[in-house]
Every structure is written in C-alpha cells, then in structure tokens.
Amino acid sequence: MSSLFYRRSRCAIIEISIFEGRSVGFKRLLIKLLFQCMEQEVGIALQDVEIVIFETQKYNHGVWDDVVMG
Template identity: 40%
Template sequence: MAQVKIYARREWLQGRRGALSELIQSCLAEALGLPAEKRFQRFIALEAEDFIHPADRSERYTILEIHLFEGRSVDVRKQLIRLLIARLSAQLELHVNDIEITLVETPRANWGIRGLPGDELALNYAVDKA
C-alpha cells in the first residue's frame, strides 16, 4: 500500500498531472512491486504565495510524500527514491534540487482500509520485499 501526495505550484502542475501520475506509479510498481491498478495519489496544487521554500528551489519545486506500510528494506526504499529522482529528472526535466521525497512508514495495524485494519487485509503483493 502506498498513498502519495504531490505538492507543487499550480501553474507547474497544469498539464503534467497525467505524466506525473504514470511516472510515480511506474516507480512504485518497479521498486515495491505494487500492482498497476493500486494507484492512490493526491495532487496538491499551491499558489506561489502558499508554497514557501528556499531561494535555491525554482518554480518547479515538487515534493512527494509517500505513506507506506512498514516492512520494506532500506535498499528497497532507496531504490524507490533513486528511481523517482532519475525519472523526474529525465522525463519531466526537473532539476534534482527541485525534487524532494519523503517516505513515511506506518505499521499496517494503523491503517483502516476497506473496513478492516491494514494488518487483517489479504494483499496480492508482498510488503516485506527485500
């Protein structure tokens, strides 16, 4: 399970949501083994005055906050971060200084999904992928 929030300036997100969504999902599938249809993403389009950041970030500055079930190895989490940075740079021409990614792991028991605590769900993918 992964819930993704994408924060960026409204004018930069305009016309890029589809490409960003596909790119993010491809990285989640490759690094974490998530099924393609398990897409949970929220785009938070901010006005410039509502997105305060250091001067060394541009108008394309983008933050990805990804909430995950805990259980993946450090190597798998780093692979996800590296894939996202590489593809955001190459495919959307984002400078690495304009990319920030935070992974937040939560015990499955702390999630409520489809009427059950997350640790009681039957999943069709592995969470403890090494």
C-alpha cells in the first residue's frame, strides 16, 4: 500500500473555518506551522495529518457583535 494513502491508528484531521480574505501565503504558513506542531508537540507523524481550510464570506455568519452593533 502506498504510504501516501496509508494512515496509522493515530491520525488527525484538522478542519479550519475562516473568513475569506486571507492571503495564500498566510494559509500556507498556517498549514506549515500546524504540521510542525502536530509532529513536534503532539507526536503525530506528518503522513498521519490532514489539514483542510474552509473559507466563507462574513455575511454567511451571525457574529454576536455584528448582530447587536449592526
């Protein structure tokens, strides 16, 4: 089996929801730092980590300040 698709029992899938507008560079740095943290601090091998970033428009969220302060 290819190591690309092999996951051991200790794996992590990280899903991040952010508002649109972040640069590609910011998102790449975030992913890089999360991979480093998962390996160094948590002890999960890089091939056992999957990170997905979902972007959405601000008008698709009800944030308390926006609702109250308008």
